Amino acid sequence: MLELTRVTAGYDPRDPVVREASLSIAPGESVGLLGPSGCGKSTLARVAALLHRPYAGAVVLDGEPVRGWRHAAPRERRTAVGVVFQQPRLAADPRLTLRELIAQPLRATGRRAEVPDRVAALAPAVGLTAELLGRRPHEVSDGQLQRACLARALVLRPRWLICDEMTAMLDASTTAALVEVVESYRRDSGAGLLAVGHDRVLLERWCDRTVGWRTVCGAGGTAQESMSPTP
Amino acid sequence: MSTAPGPKAPMSPASDSDTKPPEGSGPGPKPPVLSVRGLSVRFRMRGGRHIAAVSDAHFDLAAGECLALVGESGCGKSVLASALLGLLPGNARTSGSALLGDGTELLTADERTLARTVRGRRIGLVPQSPAAHLTPVRTVRAQLEETLRELTGTRGSAVRPAAERAAARASFPAGHLDRYPHELSGGLAQRAATALALIGDAPLLLADEPTTGLDRDLVERTVDELRRHTDGDRALLLITHDLAAAERIADRVAVMYAGRIVELADAERFFGQPGPRHPYAHGLLDALPERAFVPIPGMPPELGALPEGCAFAARCGRADDRCAVLPPFDGRLACHHEVRADGEEPVRA
Ligand code: SF4
Numbered sequence: 001m002l003e004l005t006r007v008t009a010g011y012d013p014r015d016p017v018v019r020e021a022s023l024s025i026a027p028g029e030s031v032g033l034l035g036p037s038g039c040g041k042s043t044l045a046r047v048a049a050l051l052h053r054p055y056a057g058a059v060v061l062d063g064e065p066v067r068g069w070r071h072a073a074p075r076e077r078r079t080a081v082g083v084v085f086q087q088p089r090l091a092a093d094p095r096l097t098l099r100e101l102i103a104q105p106l107r108a109t110g111r112r113a114e115v116p117d118r119v120a121a122l123a124p125a126v127g128l129t130a131e132l133l134g135r136r137p138h139e140v141s142d143g144q145l146q147r148a149c150l151a152r153a154l155v156l157r158p159r160w161l162i163c164d165e166m167t168a169m170l171d172a173s174t175t176a177a178l179v180e181v182v183e184s185y186r187r188d189s190g191a192g193l194l195a196v197g198h199d200r201v202l203l204e205r206w207c208d209r210t211v212g213w214r215t216v217c218g219a220g221g222t223a224q225e226s227m228s229p230t231p
Numbered sequence: 232m233s234t235a236p237g238p239k240a241p242m243s244p245a246s247d248s249d250t251k252p253p254e255g256s257g258p259g260p261k262p263p264v265l266s267v268r269g270l271s272v273r274f275r276m277r278g279g280r281h282i283a284a285v286s287d288a289h290f291d292l293a294a295g296e297c298l299a300l301v302g303e304s305g306c307g308k309s310v311l312a313s314a315l316l317g318l319l320p321g322n323a324r325t326s327g328s329a330l331l332g333d334g335t336e337l338l339t340a341d342e343r344t345l346a347r348t349v350r351g352r353r354i355g356l357v358p359q360s361p362a363a364h365l366t367p368v369r370t371v372r373a374q375l376e377e378t379l380r381e382l383t384g385t386r387g388s389a390v391r392p393a394a395e396r397a398a399a400r401a402s403f404p405a406g407h408l409d410r411y412p413h414e415l416s417g418g419l420a421q422r423a424a425t426a427l428a429l430i431g432d433a434p435l436l437l438a439d440e441p442t443t444g445l446d447r448d449l450v451e452r453t454v455d456e457l458r459r460h461t462d463g464d465r466a467l468l469l470i471t472h473d474l475a476a477a478e479r480i481a482d483r484v485a486v487m488y489a490g491r492i493v494e495l496a497d498a499e500r501f502f503g504q505p506g507p508r509h510p511y512a513h514g515l516l517d518a519l520p521e522r523a524f525v526p527i528p529g530m531p532p533e534l535g536a537l538p539e540g541c542a543f544a545a546r547c548g549r550a551d552d553r554c555a556v557l558p559p560f561d562g563r564l565a566c567h568h569e570v571r572a573d574g575e576e577p578v579r580a
Contacts (some may be wrong), residue, residue, distance in 0.1 A: 036446045036448075037416055037417055037418055037445065037446050037449070038416040038417075038418070038447075095456050105284045127529070137496045141303075141305040142305075142306050143303065143304060143305075143530070144530065168443070169304075169443060169473075170304070170520075171302075171303040171304060171472040171515070172472070172513065172515055172516075172518040172519050173303065173515055173518040173526045173527040174303065174526070175518065175520075175526075176518040176519075176520070176524050176525060176526035177526035177527075179524070180526060198445075198446040198447060199447055199520075201447075201521050202445065204520075205520035205521070205524055205570055206520070226501060
């Protein structure tokens, strides 16, 4: 289970963008979290991905409460969760080739030896050719870079996958292709999925169930309106 | 099946979708606001390489009409927009012609003409990355007021209410006018940029991916607003990868693949029955989550290394020997094996 209970989080403790949000995902389940942009759903996704420490509330991952976030999270916990963000250009080190980008988590966790095998298995799965793997981010399209970012998220074989607006910048065909990659990984691995987005049609087609931001924030939540700026 | 739940914005009488315009002229009696003929853009790269970003584009756009130029990122559609605005980098070479209704040739106009009489005045640009387009150190109000003074000559105490009206036109909330661009969400930055683009009352609005990253309801509001400004004397060229947005407001659709327009169709026919004629366009619609949600296999070719013949052949289920020869664009289609609703292939000589 991935359980978030009454999570309050944000970038200003006096004005948190997420208030008392609760959501739980069963093993192997895929849940779509639907909300307008700027509502705080990306912040909640970062909390679930152990990348952002909440001000209050509890996160329980596979039965164990999460106590550390980012680098304070034990390696074993951090690697249980793979993340893909909306904007691949902001999420990719421009100096790395796509091959290095995909291999990054393996190197960071001392599993260098697995790099050739894992990259060789993932690149065709996400549709990247050997030639593209040798390029750097500025030499590929957004769609190609997002394919590499998805491969990077899968390279450690996470039990959980968080896709935060993964396809918001992409065309229909690339969107369908990336969703297919995620779903085929989930069929093989049994991984659970939290897909955060604003496209109801997409999330409902993709996920087992889709929940709205207001539901997640419960009665006590003061979900901001779509007009509110994101920090 | 419809991808837009809402009602289609009203169409202007100038865009009668039932009469097929004769090739080479816009629909209706009005002269085209924009007439593009054989427009090509080549980038010269290091080592003498060339990138064929746009090849032989050909279309007209009439007053009151919205033409959606759709395709994947990197297909050349944004390069085409930059060519029309004279905003290409120095290593670009254009050929062909792009005439405005008043006779201005956009491809050969000098920068001074483009800056003083075209951009903002004859072509209003709704940009792709509004955050980058807005001046970071000035509030939205200051930018609207400056643009009003510059383009409309509004002065004194009239400026403030005019700026508020301009904001309201693009549904930008008055309460946020004193914010700086970095304090705005993506949606609000887009509306601020739209408000700026509308100020000059240009006869041609060019919107380059105006809805990227916006929520569906915001997408709909944004494009409806653009459509609303189109009805009447203004034309809209909507460049987008968002097919639902295109379906919602376009009168006609131009599909671009690997730098070429491969299909130009009436929007109702394209999104409804009998559907697209080009296999790529067919695949693009089938990839939508409200349709089959099946991707087109593979990826587009590199614009610097286009294959001989049809650029879609490597991904096309209908490809055969004939496709080794580049299919010519006949004004509505560039394909040797048109997709037909009845599944039959037309016999061509
Ligand atoms: S010309 Fe041939 S390869 Fe190209 S789209 Fe048509 S059928 Fe497919």
